[in-house]
Amino acid sequence: MLKRKNLTIPFYMDPWFWVKLIVFVIFILFLVWPFSSIIINAFKSSKADGFTMANFEKFFKKKYYYGALKNSVSVSVVPSLFAIVLGVPMAYLMTRYNVWGKKVWHVLAILSLMSPPFLGAYAWIMMFGRAGSVTTFLKNYGIAIPTIYGFGGISTVLTLKLYPYIYMYTSGAMESIDSSLEECAENLGSGKLRRFFTVTMPVVTPSITAGALVVFMSALADFGTPMLLGGQDFRTLPVLIYNEYLSEIGGNGNLASAISIIIVIITLVMLLVQKTYVGRRNYIMSALRPPKMIEVHGFRRFLVTLPVFLISFVSFLPQIVVCASSFQHTNYSSFTGGFTFENYQNLGSRLWSTMRNTFTYSLTAMVFIVLIGILMSYVIVRKKGKTGGILDMLLMAPYVIPGSVLGLCYIVTFNVKPLVLTGTAAIIIISYVIRKLPYTVRSASAFLMQMDPSVEEASINLGVPPMRTFWKVTARLMLPGVFSGAILSWVTCINELSCSIMLSSGKNNTLTIEAYTNIVRNSVGSGAALSAILTVTSAVILIICLKVSKGKIRV
Amino acid sequence: MKKTLALLLTLMMILALSATAFADYSGTLTIYSPHDSDPLNDGVAAFEAAYPGVKVEVVADGTSNLVAKIAAESAAPVADVLWGGGADTLAAYKSYFQPYKPSSIDLIDPSLYDAEYYWIGESPLPMVFIANTNLIPEDAIPTTWKELADWDVDKYGKIAIADPTSSGSAFTQLCTMIFLYGEEADDYAAGWELVGQIMPKLEVKNSSSLAHKDIFAGENALGITLEKAAIKYTEDFMKVIYPTDGTSAVPDGVAIVKNCPNQELAELFVEFVLGHDCQARQNAEWGRRPIRSDVEPVGLKPLSEIVLMNYNFDYAANNASDIKEMWQDMLVG
Numbered sequence: 001m002l003k004r005k006n007l008t009i010p011f012y013m014d015p016w017f018w019v020k021l022i023v024f025v026i027f028i029l030f031l032v033w034p035f036s037s038i039i040i041n042a043f044k045s046s047k048a049d050g051f052t053m054a055n056f057e058k059f060f061k062k063k064y065y066y067g068a069l070k071n072s073v074s075v076s077v078v079p080s081l082f083a084i085v086l087g088v089p090m091a092y093l094m095t096r097y098n099v100w101g102k103k104v105w106h107v108l109a110i111l112s113l114m115s116p117p118f119l120g121a122y123a124w125i126m127m128f129g130r131a132g133s134v135t136t137f138l139k140n141y142g143i144a145i146p147t148i149y150g151f152g153g154i155s156t157v158l159t160l161k162l163y164p165y166i167y168m169y170t171s172g173a174m175e176s177i178d179s180s181l182e183e184c185a186e187n188l189g190s191g192k193l194r195r196f197f198t199v200t201m202p203v204v205t206p207s208i209t210a211g212a213l214v215v216f217m218s219a220l221a222d223f224g225t226p227m228l229l230g231g232q233d234f235r236t237l238p239v240l241i242y243n244e245y246l247s248e249i250g251g252n253g254n255l256a257s258a259i260s261i262i263i264v265i266i267t268l269v270m271l272l273v274q275k276t277y278v279g280r281r282n283y284i285m286s287a288l289r290p291p292k293m294i295e296v297h298g299f300r301r302f303l304v305t306l307p308v309f310l311i312s313f314v315s316f317l318p319q320i321v322v323c324a325s326s327f328q329h330t331n332y333s334s335f336t337g338g339f340t341f342e343n344y345q346n347l348g349s350r351l352w353s354t355m356r357n358t359f360t361y362s363l364t365a366m367v368f369i370v371l372i373g374i375l376m377s378y379v380i381v382r383k384k385g386k387t388g389g390i391l392d393m394l395l396m397a398p399y400v401i402p403g404s405v406l407g408l409c410y411i412v413t414f415n416v417k418p419l420v421l422t423g424t425a426a427i428i429i430i431s432y433v434i435r436k437l438p439y440t441v442r443s444a445s446a447f448l449m450q451m452d453p454s455v456e457e458a459s460i461n462l463g464v465p466p467m468r469t470f471w472k473v474t475a476r477l478m479l480p481g482v483f484s485g486a487i488l489s490w491v492t493c494i495n496e497l498s499c500s501i502m503l504s505s506g507k508n509n510t511l512t513i514e515a516y517t518n519i520v521r522n523s524v525g526s527g528a529a530l531s532a533i534l535t536v537t538s539a540v541i542l543i544i545c546l547k548v549s550k551g552k553i554r555v
Numbered sequence: 556m557k558k559t560l561a562l563l564l565t566l567m568m569i570l571a572l573s574a575t576a577f578a579d580y581s582g583t584l585t586i587y588s589p590h591d592s593d594p595l596n597d598g599v600a601a602f603e604a605a606y607p608g609v610k611v612e613v614v615a616d617g618t619s620n621l622v623a624k625i626a627a628e629s630a631a632p633v634a635d636v637l638w639g640g641g642a643d644t645l646a647a648y649k650s651y652f653q654p655y656k657p658s659s660i661d662l663i664d665p666s667l668y669d670a671e672y673y674w675i676g677e678s679p680l681p682m683v684f685i686a687n688t689n690l691i692p693e694d695a696i697p698t699t700w701k702e703l704a705d706w707d708v709d710k711y712g713k714i715a716i717a718d719p720t721s722s723g724s725a726f727t728q729l730c731t732m733i734f735l736y737g738e739e740a741d742d743y744a745a746g747w748e749l750v751g752q753i754m755p756k757l758e759v760k761n762s763s764s765l766a767h768k769d770i771f772a773g774e775n776a777l778g779i780t781l782e783k784a785a786i787k788y789t790e791d792f793m794k795v796i797y798p799t800d801g802t803s804a805v806p807d808g809v810a811i812v813k814n815c816p817n818q819e820l821a822e823l824f825v826e827f828v829l830g831h832d833c834q835a836r837q838n839a840e841w842g843r844r845p846i847r848s849d850v851e852p853v854g855l856k857p858l859s860e861i862v863l864m865n866y867n868f869d870y871a872a873n874n875a876s877d878i879k880e881m882w883q884d885m886l887v888g
Binding site for chain 2: 063067130131226227228230239246249250251252404408412420422502505517518523526
């Protein structure tokens, strides 16, 4: 009787209808509308009237362009695989063993994710370039290391930068495995390794693939690394888009739009593959009994610590190099050694306004990201169906549109009436929300997927209205997942460059923009100092988050 | 009584005159500039000191981002002036600027500004080679564009150059090579032939500053770059070469953004940048080559001692996309 009543309520009485509607409006206003100009442009050409496929024809006819497509796919697939090789074992060791200095490695892994790409690649060249410090040091002993330029270098740098995604997604899932499953396997006589591959792995696979997808997309859209390490022998699609869109001698915006669409299509295909794969293997955990930590001592403890230390330390190296160089003297555009504080003294009062901008913008964006993120992941996971599917697609779109392109779309769309936003802080905050929401939704959905719906069902059956059940029960249970994602979103907001630099009007500069501007304007000392401040600030806040939440919030 | 009246009138006239002379300019001027932070901050500070009522907002970024922003904002412009950016770039984005004929135009060589005054050159930029003598003996350094074709890659590695498809200065370098050895009649075929020979010796850098930074860092032994970047390296092992078979001196320019919010201040700033004081100061303090014939360059090789070629500006501007495509096709073979 009760159930029937539920079925017949009009759609406008269903709170989830309004949630869906609001989320859709936000996405249409700030994503579909601005991006539609790209789609239209892709099918236009300055040489022909009306709609044409000329841009796509040119892309697939000219080796200069289609060669880059091949390169892009290879530097996205390879780092995704290697990131799994690094991330999964690290997650296993960190969640199951009493690794020394656990929190330190954890924070280092997250920090290496945040290193602004333009600076990361710069630091790697300072170490491993042809004249890099490590290269010349090893040369003295007759050891030659392979070049950092081209496919190998880009893949290595991207793997070391992006593996933390896999580590974080996987360790989240590994911690919430119900230990009775593994105990069952053990009692039935299964060995440790077999248990790992037949019980543990299948359960965490959705999280691993979700992480791999994020790695793939980040690598595909990454612009700073191939920009610095590519050169003429190795071009990738984002570099081509940048060159076509932002060419100083007048580029071909139509072709750039066509390339953007090709990137979006590749990502959508990967997303579908991942979804069908996960859809077939979905395991629900009640996570009432998390697995026990294995205590090892002496040499064995050293053995479980060593790989974790190596991975997180190497990936954090670029930041160490940048922080160290911020204390060096500079001439014109290069570091010259010695020790000095002058780079910091030169920053002056402008530092405070950029700091203030950085925090007000990113924290305001966070409020929206958390709110929208909770609701959206619930719609996507629990209200399976068309709306959820479309939302999932929309959510991934901003992730694959290169930031500078989205920034330009925003300028074109929002500097005319009815909605004039150019030059305001609001437009930067909106771009943060739209671009960084996926981290929170992904993490929250992965968490929700493992949550047994029987808890909410129980609440609803006991007479609590669905929306109240959502906020009182589901949302609360989701909080750890939401916050792990939200902190990632926050951290990437702070480090966002490609889109916000297009939207900033100088007085709206954030720390990252200021650091980048200083480096390209040949003031590398101030650039390094600002980057060091960025790293230290982020580290401090991450540590505070971890301390205050006493391990309840995972990042 | 008459006397007092006359005196009063004269006084009033003087007051009125001085008011126009020192017209209290006020408001906010937004400048987009790709210049290095030192000359940029110094120039803006000097302008603000000269016109205390004017507040200057600076957006500093790479040329490509700035022109893209100006193009995207064209419906409701934010910027008033673009200060800096190579003339090839300014010519490509001409439709987003508005003409302004500055008072000092007679002191500037006509090859250094747009015929319709859409942009005015503010500092000529000869193209040079820069070499790191730690990596290559001085007598092995090429002294002409032509000699680049004989460069020994196995011995000295590749020659650094920025990407002509995205960097304005690298585009100018490519055109310099083409124009130097080809004829317009056959679309500079002989020039392209030389480029074809040089191409295997080149390493294209995606960021234009790397064509000189990487020479200093020792990543490459030789680079093709702008004089203004090359002369910043005062170390003994950094050597600047002015190609003796000729080089171009396409200027950095200044342009007023079309329908800019503050036309009056924009014109004031253009006058200021092209003024004697600013030109002399930018030269003395930051080694930037003056555009005015009445400012003697200090610490720079005089233009008269540099072999200059005839840069076909119109051809470069009108055929930019074909030149770009030709380069891309040659690059991938």
